Amino acid sequence: MGFKVHSLEAADNKIKTKEKKKKKFSFCFSFSSFDFGCSASQRIKNEYRHILRDRDPPTHCSGGPVNYSDDLFRWNGVIMGPSNCPFEGGIFFLSIVLPKDYPFKPPVIRFITKVFHPNIDKSGKIQLDILRKKRMWTPALTIIKTLLSICSILTDPDTRDHDSNPISAMYRTNREQYDKIAREWTTMYAME
Known part of the structure; x- marks a missing residue:
């Protein structure tokens, strides 16, 4: 885009100016139609702006850039352990790295x-x-929608493709033991 963003307000002003000139909505602004001219940084700024302004944010997850003015492509995420599962009460931190061709390729997300x-x-x-x-x-997915999908697997793991995974086997064959260990780890690592 050719400008350095020093604040969310500066980013808003630059985007509003560009919007006035173009007078059209593109994928990066509305998430509803494709505009292949939309840059990854524009899309990321818009997603972050949406997170900050959301009047009804998700209750179990959020995220944002580690340093908005220096690197929009590295984010931190947080997931609050969902109710009625071994992760309840835990606070789980994630690292999110967005590729330069986001949203056409998925982010790399890892639990810290x-x-x-x-x-x-x-x-x-x-x-x-x-x-x-x-x-x-799909480019229709956002960072928040992806974090919500991660929240979903906390309560409903996919154990179909993971026969060689001992945790998956334990989940299927000894759910009580799995819940006990998962709860212990949550207490040890995700609660202060």
């Missing part, structure tokens, strides 16, 4: 907080179809 879960490995990598299978990702 340790989690005992069939779809999350030791390094925090998340086994979620929209993140690992390119054909499952």
Whole structure:
């Protein structure tokens, strides 16, 4: 885009000026139609603005750039452990790296907080179809929608494709033991 953003207000002013000149809505502003001229940084700014202004934000997750003025492509995310599961009461932090061709490719998201879960490995990598299978990702997805999908697997793990995963096997065959260990990890790593 050719300008350095020093604040959200400056970004708003630049985008509003550009919007007035173009007088059209594109994918990066409305999420409803494609405009291949939309840059990743414009889309990311718009998503962040939406998060900040949302009057009815998701209750279990949020995110934002680590440093808005220096790098829009590196975000931190947070997920509050959903109710009625071993993760309840936990605060889980995530690293989100957006590719330069976002939203046409998915972000790379990893848990920073340790989690005992069939779809999350030791390094925090998340086994979620929209993140690992390119054909499952769509530019209509946003960072928040992706975080909501991650919240969903916390309460409803996908254990179909993970026969070699001992945590997945435990979830299917000894749910009581799985819940106990997942709760212990939540207490140890996600609660202060």
